[in-house]
Structure formats: structure tokens, C-alpha cells
Amino acid sequence: MAVEKLPLAKAINVSLRTALETDPKVLVMGEDVGKLGGVFRVTDGLQKDFGEDRVIDTPLAESGIVGTAIGLALRGYRPVVEIQFDGFVFPAYDQIVTQLAKMHARALGKIKLPVVIRIPYGGGIGAVEHHSESPEALFAHVAGLKVVSPANASDGYWMMQQAIQSDDPVIFFEPKRRYWDRAEVDTEAIPAPLHGAQVVRPGTDATLVAYGPMVKVCLEAAAAAAEEGRSLEVVDLRSMSPIDFDTVQGSVEKTRRLIVVHEAPVFLGTGAEIAARITERCFYHLEAPVLRVGGYHAPYPPARLEEEYLPGLDRVLDAVDRSLAY
Amino acid sequence: MAVEKLPLAKAINVSLRTALETDPKVLVMGEDVGKLGGVFRVTDGLQKDFGEDRVIDTPLAESGIVGTAIGLALRGYRPVVEIQFDGFVFPAYDQIVTQLAKMHARALGKIKLPVVIRIPYGGGIGAVEHHSESPEALFAHVAGLKVVSPANASDGYWMMQQAIQSDDPVIFFEPKRRYWDRAEVDTEAIPAPLHGAQVVRPGTDATLVAYGPMVKVCLEAAAAAAEEGRSLEVVDLRSMSPIDFDTVQGSVEKTRRLIVVHEAPVFLGTGAEIAARITERCFYHLEAPVLRVGGYHAPYPPARLEEEYLPGLDRVLDAVDRSLAY
């Protein structure tokens, strides 16, 4: 396979397979990742081909999963851990922020922690509580972690390759409602840097910054705006820690207007940091304050309300209108 | 006692005592809070006077402490839980954000969770790892929690009274390096609202917003600036969720410049949200971008480096200079 059109879930699956093939130290572990192949089938077929020793069904204990992954990393392994859903990462939060994030620094660089934590995240699939959250800011705030999210199958493949090769812990947020979206994946391409943002649609009137599931919404919004004669630039952030502020700044210096869109609650979400920093960097360029479109300060609502809760095309365009009205 | 000069730690102690006396449903629980009276003596003497049934030395398990406090709250109690140090709250993070924060909404309001979680936080006491962190943003981002921090003994007394009376879960961050600072406490005063910010020093040239341990630093910076002929207004935020943006906005509309100061890392710290929102509210008033002074994107350093890591008077004044240079 070199170029193939794959759904995001399959692209990540292929990437994991490649990693397991190439590096005998790579392990896949988590609840139901083995025989079942994961509740989203992202690890489908891997245990069959690589055995129970490398694709490991773990006890139902997230702290244990991450804690033992740390120990395995200390022994020289490169574990790729799955947290079944966003809302179930919190039992492992202590091991992630207190141990995984800090151990390299604690050891003055003498040991490395190449652990990838995969988290299917975000809403839009009509699920019950705890299955639709976007907790990325809670990880990006913590030094020692890197936090990324692919928005399409190609990035799904390549960013996973890069995350596994990284010697730092990477929290890998997978936009679960895009798992079934297909895109071309070129497994022989030269990938863009893991932590670089990308202008995925050029434009001149305002910049939309998004990542993961919201990139598609922003692209649709830009297409709709184009019909009204407005030219929106869309930046796929791809990495929430570190954030590629240079690319965002470059775009804003051109468009002079910025709207950040994410599913996570606006209050103290990644949009807050982007707004604060871009305002500092582009103070004299901005024609309007950076606006943010995101979740509300409320628990993720029951499924029948998620359409109202989640940022959609109309809410994005409403923010664009407000920005342009300055 | 009506008016007395007390150290912050003692003021909180007196407040807990008052609560235990007034409401038989109030409980104090945590590691070493009983016989020892807490490692900072904040619960000193309480077990002796109210018994082991109300002032409870718990097993060494933070998730267990918060999880059982939730159960006790469901039974009608009002537990005041101590987490021994900031860095040890994470084993309880799941219970706090997934259960404590969401249970009232989950039950459509039918049950209440009046739990206070006391966390001595912040640096400056020369401690070893995990004993100097400022994780408030990780709680303020989460809907369902309220997050406050007193900066002085009077607020220590009154905000604790109000937190215990609140029917919502309150994360109560105590600035440990101010535990020994004395201030007048009037136990018969009418307290300011728990979630209101306060202008603690009026000024005209720029606004400093801080909370907890940094209020003192900002007041000192303002005093030093005054000698150079600069008039800085200092706002004690007091509450990080909700944030009293009206008070901050009022100040910024007057001074046109804002610097936010906290010990927590700047990246995605509460300053990010304040900068984003105040920029939105005061876009045409601001003469300079909102600047932030805080911790770096690095684990809290060993004690011999904390002076360099922590925001101090000079770094605050440097930011003021930069703000005024716009």
C-alpha cells in the first residue's frame, strides 16, 4: 500500500500495525483492544497477528494501565495505550500528570518515557454520559506532555507514526465522530512535522483555527461563507501542546481576525490560550478581539441536546459575523 | 472573639471550628487531620473537641477520601475534606471531576453535593516535589465545581464559612506560604460575596489581577511602583470559578492596561481566560495586550530554583513596564 483512501479509524489501525511490525518494542495495551479489536475497531486484527504478548487486553483499571505502561517504558518498551473513551481517562490522570509527564525531568533526562495514550474524544455520536468529552486542555496545561489530534485519515496515519517515534509522552486525541471519514493516505509521503499547524484552506477575511473534529465544521463554514462572498482561512492546529503560534500568527497578520473553534468548554479551553497569545503577538493587527466558539460551562449534555451544545456551522458563521462587525 | 489579628491558618481553623459547632452535619476529614491537626495545623484541636466521629483521620487514599465524602454528602453530611498538598489531589481527580462536579446535574438537581475540598497550594516554602503546585486551572475548567482562594486571614475565615454553606462543591485553595501571615478577622462582619473580586488597592495607570499567594506580591509591586510615581490598581480575584469579570472590566476600563499574575504555569492558566475575556469585553479600551506573569511550562522546579520560577515583584514590574511601553 502506498496511497489508499481509508477511514480515519483504519488509518490509525494501519499505522499501529506498521509500528508493531517495524519495532519489536512497540506494544498496544488497553481494555478490549485485543480479541475485540477495540470498541471502535481501531486495533482490529492486531492481537491475532502480533500475539497477546504485544497486544494486551488489560484489567479494567486505567491508572493500572498507564502506570504499568510507564514501567514497561522504563524497561525499554514503547507502549501505545488506549483509553476506551475520553471520560474514562481520569482514573489515570494522576499517573499521567504526576508520573508520566514529570519523570524525564525528574531523572534529569536520564530516562525517557515514550508512551502514547490514545483517547477517542469528542461528541456527535449520540452516546451516553462520559463518552463525548473533550478534556484536551487538562493535558495541554501540564508540562511534560505533548498533545495532538489528527483531523483526517492521513494525519491519523502519520501523526501516530510520529507519536510512537517520539521519546516524549504523547496524548493522542482521536476525533471519534470522524473515525468513519475517508481520506487519502500516502504511506510513503514525507509527513509534516507532528507539532506544526497547517493552513488547510486559504482565505483573506478572517481566520478559523480548529483541530480534530472541528476542522471539518470549519471547512464547511468556510465553504458556506465563500458562497456569501467571504473568504475564510482555516488553520488545522493539529497540536495543542506545543501550539504552532507562528502559523496562526502568520494567518492573523493577513486576515486580522481570528475565531477559535473547539468542542471543549470555552472557559479555560485551548481557545483561551490562543486568544491571549495571539492578541499579544498581533495586538496592532487585530481588527476585532479573538472570538471563541466552543462548549458551554456545563457537563456534556444528554445526546438529544448535543446538536445544540456542539459548535456547528451556524455558530461558527455567527462568530465570523460578529468578528467582521468590529 | 469578634475582631482579632490571626494568621491565615488559624483563621481557617477558627472557621472550621465555628462550622463544626453550628452545624452537626459538618465533618472534617483527611490524612492526619485528627490527632496531628494537619501538617499545617489548620485542623489543630478539632478532633480533641469534636471527636473522631466528626474529625476523621482517613486511610491514605485520596480517591477514597473524596469518594466517601460524596457518599456522606448524599446522606446529608457536609464534609470538609483536606488534601494534604496540591500535588496529591490527582488520585482524587476522577472522583472530583466525574462524580462530585457532575452529580447534581446528573440528578436533574434532585441531590446536592455540599463538599468542600481544602488544598494547601503554591510554592515558596522550600519544599520537595509535589508540594508547591498550583493546579487551580485544572479545576476551574470543569463545570460543576466552584474554585476559590483566600489571600488573607479575614477571607480565610469568611470564605470558608461561605464555602461550607454553599450547596455546591467548592475547591478551596489555601496559599500555604501565607498561612503565617496575620490580618484582622472580624467574625461578626458582613462578608463580601464568595465569588466577588475586590479592588484591594486603587490605582489609575494599570491593573494587576491576582489571587491567593500573589496578591501580596502585587500589593508590594504596587507600593514599589508608587515610589516611582506609577499608580497601580490591584484586584484580588478571590474566585477562579466563577470569575467576577465585571470588577476586572471596571478596573480595566479605567486603567486601560491589565497584567494577570499567578504562580500556575501561564500556558492555559487562569490568566489565559482572563486575557481572552477581558480583551473581548474591553477591546476598545485596552492600550496594550493583557500581559501574564506566571509559572513556566515546566514541572515546578527544585526548591533552590523556586525564587527564579515564581513571579516576584521584579517580574511583575517588568510586565508593567512592558504594558506601559505600548
Add this chain to the structure above:
Amino acid sequence: MTVESTAERKPRRTGGNQRASAKKAAPAAKKAAPAKKAAGTKKAAAGKTAPAAQPETDLVQLLTPEGKRVERPEYEQYVEDITPEELRGLYRDMLLTRRFDAEATSLQRQGELGLWASLLGQEAAQIGSGRATREDDYVFPTYREHGVAWCRGVDPTNLLGMFRGVNNGGWDPNSNNFHLYTIVIGSQALHATGYAMGVAKDGADSAVVAYFGDGASSQGDVAEAFTFSAVYNAPVVFFCQNNQWAISEPTEKQTRVPLYQRAQGYGFPGVRVDGNDVLACLAVTRWALERARRGEGPTLVEAFTYRMGAHTTSDDPTRYRHDDERQSWEAKDPIARLRAYLESEKYADEAFFAELEEESETLGKRVREVVRSMPDPDHLAIFENVYADGHALVDEERAQFAAYQASFADTGAEGEGK
């Protein structure tokens, strides 16, 4: 009898008398099965990984799969004065619970529910333990305790709201002392322990039951609940339904010795009961609840049962387990077993079963009707009950949201495009 009055029935009606003043001596722990079974760990100690599934002789069983009564004196006493009417009540509870569950599964297929977690096969574990509780006891369920909810008098249609996606928990926990469903595995074990600590503080003789699964036994929270309950001697019964599977993982992925043995190391008794035997579940839970009431602290009950269906309607068990396993468990069906006993003892006649069939139809119909007419929540519900005392940011966002939605009303559009 209408379905409504069934739901409102007091727990003790079918479950037998309260036993606040334990008239019989509890089986002394020395005689009780769990203590004897300590030897079971030896195998592992010698290095072999003992299978999680032990021979059935480990089980407390009062009714064989064929419907014959078994002698187990130490637990027998807890059900020895059970009347034929009470037995029919247990049968009715299990049958109607199964019917309700089947109805929910098909409502999910019809798109009326987003998801359903079926209890098929676990009726005896849930009805037996649920009927052992007293009205003033408090229950902390997982997401699968539909049968326990039934015993507690929760209107079954209330259970469907979260699976339909109109709320995250649709009943007042304090109306029936039945807490909301908890999805995050194991969390509720600590809530139950804390609640039980509160009961003890109040000097009440109520008890608390925490339900959880075999998978949950691995969570740190469950271990911490064991520690806290033991240290504070809290009146809580940990009722673990070992249905052999945690989604796709068999119990051997969670433990190498039988789960009931976990309790020993924390200093309280554990016992394994045949989870498909409603009588045994009733008896063992009563025993455990009475220990709690007498101030003897926590107990772990492992109900050995089987998840006959998929984990949830989203799951496809053919990917990870063989059908013959399921078939072997079919022979142990909890409902057939009690029916065989009722029939052989002539405790129930054709009329009873026919009437029940009708009642079951009525229940099914009612459930369908109620679900289909469940309204979607008001959009502003997003902002309701986030806080009890209000929060400035929520107020601000609610107002913005309302204004935004109103802006569409003006133009006739209907909210967010997608």
C-alpha cells in the same frame, strides 16, 4: 394488578419480612463458606494460576438448575419461612424484569433508545439481592441493575431516559433510596461506603448495597472502598455480579483467583453465591445485610452468573466468545429454574402463569408508549442544574445561547445547521 402498583410495591412485599431484629443467629463466620475457602488461594501460592471459575461446589446454592432444593443450613434459615406467595412474587419480578429488558432492547433496535445494557441472565442475582433490601436501605447501582431498580420501586420507564439520551439520570435517588446509574466503573463503591459511614454516624440500622461487575473489581476505587469500609466498619454489602465478562474480557483478565476471596485480605468475609438462583441470592444478601445492621461491617457477595446477551446493544459478542458457552448457561436459567420448582411444588398453577403473561404484555405496551412519547428536553436544559446555587458564567452563557437561538426564531430557521 396494574403495572403501576407493582412498581410502587414495597420491597418487603415479595422479599419477605424485615429482619431488623435478627431473630436467628447469623452463620458464624467460622462455619461460613467463605472462611473455609481460604485454602483456595493455596493453588496460586504454589505458582499456578488458578482458574477464576471454581467448581460449582464453591457456590452457595439453594435451588439446582433443575429446580430442586439444596440443603445449605447456614443460609437456608434466611429463606426457610418463605411463602408460596413470596416465591411467586420473586418469579413475577424476574419475569417482568426480563420482559422490560427485552422491550428496551427492541426499542433500541427501533431507534427509540440510543443504547441499552441488557441484564438478560442476571435476573436472579438482581431480584434476589434487591428483594433482600429494606425500604430504608440504600442502593448504588451500575448501569445494568434494572432488576434491582424494579425491586426498589423505581418506575422502569425512568431508567430509559439516559439510554434514550434525554437526560443523564432520570429519577430522584432519594425517592426510592436507589442512586442514579453510574457509568464510570467502580466509582459508586466509594459513594456507597461513604453513605454507609453516614448511616453508622446516624446510629441507624439501615444498610447499603453497592453493585458492581467482575471487571470493576480491578479498579482502585473498589479496593479503596474495601479499605474504607473495613476500617470504619461501614454497613455496606458489596454485591459483585460476576457475569464472566467485562465487554470482551473474561474474568481471568481481572483476577487469577475467585473474586469473593478478595474480601479476606481486607478483613471481611466474602462468599460466592449461585447468581442464577434467586433463593440463594435472597438468602445470602439477607445474611450480609444483617451483618451490616448488627454493626459487623462490610461483606462481599460474588454472584456467579452470566451475561447472556451482548455487553450493550453496541456490542457484538460473536467477535470474542463462543456460542456454546452461552448455551451451557442457558441450562441454568434463573427463571426456568424457579418455574420448575414452583410447578413441582404446585405453588403456582396455569392461571398464575397466564395472568403473568398478560401482565407482561401490559408492561411491554406501557414501556413502548411511555418511551415513544418522551419529549426531547428543552434546549435550555443544557444550563440547568449545573450548580445548585448558580454561577455567573452559566448565567452569561445561558443568556447568550437564548439570544442566539432566538435570532433563528426570527428568521424562521430552526437552530443550528449541521
Add this chain to the structure above:
Amino acid sequence: MTVESTAERKPRRTGGNQRASAKKAAPAAKKAAPAKKAAGTKKAAAGKTAPAAQPETDLVQLLTPEGKRVERPEYEQYVEDITPEELRGLYRDMLLTRRFDAEATSLQRQGELGLWASLLGQEAAQIGSGRATREDDYVFPTYREHGVAWCRGVDPTNLLGMFRGVNNGGWDPNSNNFHLYTIVIGSQALHATGYAMGVAKDGADSAVVAYFGDGASSQGDVAEAFTFSAVYNAPVVFFCQNNQWAISEPTEKQTRVPLYQRAQGYGFPGVRVDGNDVLACLAVTRWALERARRGEGPTLVEAFTYRMGAHTTSDDPTRYRHDDERQSWEAKDPIARLRAYLESEKYADEAFFAELEEESETLGKRVREVVRSMPDPDHLAIFENVYADGHALVDEERAQFAAYQASFADTGAEGEGK
């Protein structure tokens, strides 16, 4: 012999031979103490809260407090060929560790360290278990394992960096297979388990030791480590130093039955050893390590000992415990006990003790000197090693910080005012 060469000494030097190919049969679990003690839970099962402290007959002891050898055939074999030289080595290890510890305590009083966590009283538990490890084994300590560090060959002055506040861990864990100190209680039990899973994957016959305290036994992470290690049969020894206190809380606040019993419920053996008897600690840890090497999975060793000093130099134990408790433990001193034995058997003469005294002085002096000359870290160290592969924000902040600090250099000021 210089102190340096002591620190570099290979573990097996004083600890006896490797036993990779267990030449003697391990005590079968059926004969071993822990399995027999299962009955201990019965008391609790009957409702009484059994005291955490059991009669000393529960203990594996090979040397009485008076220095007499005790018959315990099943563990005896692990030390029966120990030479007088090796015994003197154990004595020396304990004595020098205690000296180092005392030096650190006084350096804290002099303001050279910010804090110190003394191991006073726990020398036998640490030296006995530490000397049982092989060079290729891996150790995960808490913050109090100075004696184990000594056995692993870590230069003791390296331990002082974090207590002085110049780093958060001052040695390369892989140089001596001795992980950094872990302050967050219980976390390292999972790291040890994961590491041991890796050892097994590698097909190595190394083993891993996780140290933790009685207080830590309550943490969910420790329970999850028990579960994972049992399920994966990981070659790990959980070495719990029950020093009776977790800061101000006695062990009864963590458990109502002896801690070693915790293991049973997870399917592996637990044993309580006299933690003040270095021979018994050596023997029992060797037994447990050999089980691990033979692929028999985890073991829990509870070393029953006593924290003779304060929790740390910040602590004031007079607020919560009586002096007579401490006094009763003084009679069981691990060093005096071995000395009595050495003397009665004429394994050591005055010259040995005198030479050791001198060595101890030298060590003390060196520790003082090294600590006093430890430089403060460079300010830019704040930004070092946050990531292995770099991070744009860290680079940006480092540059800003450097520029800011340089701005003071210009004016002659020295950094941040305060």
C-alpha cells in the same frame, strides 16, 4: 577500605550468592507461613476488628531481639550457608546506613537540607531485602529507602540532592537499577509491575522489588499493582515496610487485619517477616525473588518494623504517639541484635567494630563535605529536560527568561527581588 568502594560494591558481595538456579526447593506454599495464616481473617469475619498488630509468632524470625538464632526451616535454607564475613557485611551495611541517615538528619538541622526522611529503625528491613537482590534486578523505592540504595551501590550523597532542593532526583536509575525516589504514595508499585511485565516479556530471569509503606497499602494504585501483577504473573516482590505509622496515623487506620494477608485475595502469597531481623529479611526476600525468577509471580512481604524517628524532619511525633511505644521497639533494635549474635558467635572482634567506627566517621565527613559543596543549579535548569525531543513553548520561555535575567546582569542587580 574507602567509602567509595563500599558504595560501588556489588550487591552480591555482602548479600551472598546469586540463586538464579534455585538449588533448594522453595518452601511449598502449603507449608509456608502465609498460607497457614489465612485463619487470621476469621476473627474479622466474625465481626470483630482484629488488631493490625498480631502476636509476634506470626512473624518469620531467624534472630531474636537478643541475638539468638531461631529455627524456621522453610526460610532457614536461604541463609544457611551465610559466612561470618557476609554477616559482618550486613552489620556494616546497617551501621553505615544508620550513620549516613544520622548525618543527613543533622545536616537538615544545620540548614544544609530542606528536609530529611529518616530510616532509623528500618535498617534490617532495607539491608536484608536490598542484599537479597541481584545486580540485574530492579528496585522501585519510596523516599525512605536509603539502605536499599546503599545495597544497590548508589552513592549515598546522590540521595541528598532532592532533600537539599537542588534536583528532584539525582541519579541515573539505570546505573544501579534503582529507580528515583517516588513521593506520591503508591505510584511506584505500578511502575514496578510494568517493569516486571517487561522483564517477563524479555524472557529474563531478573526480578523487581517495589517498596512501599503501611500507609501506601490503602492507595488504589497499590491494589491495581496487585491485580496486574497477579493477572500477568509478573516477577515482582512487593516489599511493604510496615513501620506502624503513616505520619500520624497508626496502621489501624489503614487496615483491620495484618497487611500481609492482603495478597491472598489477589491470588499470591503474603508473608510477614520481622523487619528488625536482617537475616529473616534476607531469607524471605530471597525466597520471594526466587519465586519471581521461577515464573511463579508476585509475592507480598510485610516487614514488621518501626519508624523510630519522626516521619520527616518537619514532623513532631510527640503530638500523636507515646514515647513508651518507641522504647519498647528500642529493645528490638536491628543493629544491636546482629551485634549480639556476631559477638556471641565470635564472628567479629573488637578490631572489626573499631575499624567500622572509623569507616563510619569517614563516611560522615565525606557526606558533610559533599553536601556543603553541592552547587545550586543553574537557573536555566528550570527549562532543561522538560521534554526529550524539545518543545516550542519551552524554547520560547527559556529565551525570554534568559533575556530577562540578562537585563539584571547589565544593571548589576542579582535577579528577582523578593
